[in-house]
Amino acid sequence: MTIDIARAPKQGSWQRQRGEPSLLDVYRSIPVSARATPWRKFLTFLGPGYLVAVGYMDPGNWATALAGGAQFGYTLLVVALISNIMAIILQSLCARLAIATGRDLAQACRDAYPRWVSWSLWIFAELAICATDLAEVIGTAIGLNLLFGIPLEIGVLITALDVFVVLWLQNKGFRWIEAFIITLLIVIALCFSIQIALADPDWGQVIRGFAPTTDIITNPNMLYLALGIIGATVMPHNLFLHSGIVQTRAFGQSLPEKRNALKYATLDTTVALMFALIINAAILILAAATFHKAGQSAVTELGRAHELLAPLLGASIAPSLFAIALLCCGFNSTVTATMAGQIVMEGFIDIKLPAWLRRLVTRLVAIVPAIVVTILYGEGQTGKLLVLSQVVLSFQLPFAVVPLVMFTASRKKMGELVAPRWLTASAVVIAAVIIVLNVKLLLDFAFG
Structure with missing residues (x-):
């Protein structure tokens, strides 16, 4: 496919405008018909939101949700809900940035900031992807x-x-990747539906778990897991991923066409992330209804959870369903994280490598530390490492969130699609909450 770079959107004012779009082989590869019905347009934009949703239910998320449910019952359900609201707001800003400017978040940082700033942000983004990949690779291996x-x-x-799977699917078209991801998400949902039915949770306690409590802030152990859930839900690499894959849609360049694209992209994201919330809540509810109820509060390992499900639920199929869902989550997550790594590498430092080599390099960055960790610590400590990786992600979030909020709040850069003040204010509050919680966590652990 030939891409006319000259036709790429150039709305707004930036310090530099250079480089080709990220994911060039699928850039604007899915046509959007101006005469299609609203339902057909929704279906055309359906897909990127579910690739983003994958990052909100990855194996690292499993580890934090299992640990939270086992230790504190249903209490941390409210954190999953708040994290999901944060995710919807931030991901909507990613879609807005991409549609308004034709840039993903990495390209926007490269163009707007001096080189030393953009390269520093690139390093932080790579660290976040390393933490993400570590969790996903270990989770897939455990599955x-x-x-x-x-x-x-x-x-x-x-x-x-997964490098070769992504290449094969992408050669067939980006829609194949989306269909593959959504199919595995359906399998995950079915597995958890059966497990929740077997666990028979206390639904009154489930509803009360969505109510906030001050214990989350005052209890350092609960705060640690709460931050892990935030880090596992609002993931830095998802901000880069979403702003890149939204541009696979060939929407028009006029302002009404962009507004229409933003509406359907936001709807796709909201529906997909509500689905992710259901899965995240199901993991925590399952842990609370089985492990916490049985007094197994120390369950943090995925393997240990797998062992306990059969005797606690009294059904031999439960462990197999758990393992199948974990494997689907891990494989989905490694695919999307690899794509995010490509967007970050191309966007920040404009490296031109063959597609297979780019993906192989990104994957090796995760595989090497995962092998070292597995050999040194073994399966017995992987759960703790998964939780720690999610907390690392939470610390990396401000370095992606702050530039995103600044860009989308600037009329000079965004033109008529600048974020409304209420949306910017909400995003600022989210960024402030994340930063304050991180500082609180540091102080608690530094001074006991």
């Missing part, structure tokens, strides 16, 4: 181990095959 008995070290290496 392979639970289902097929494959050693973790071998399972970590097998995750490298």
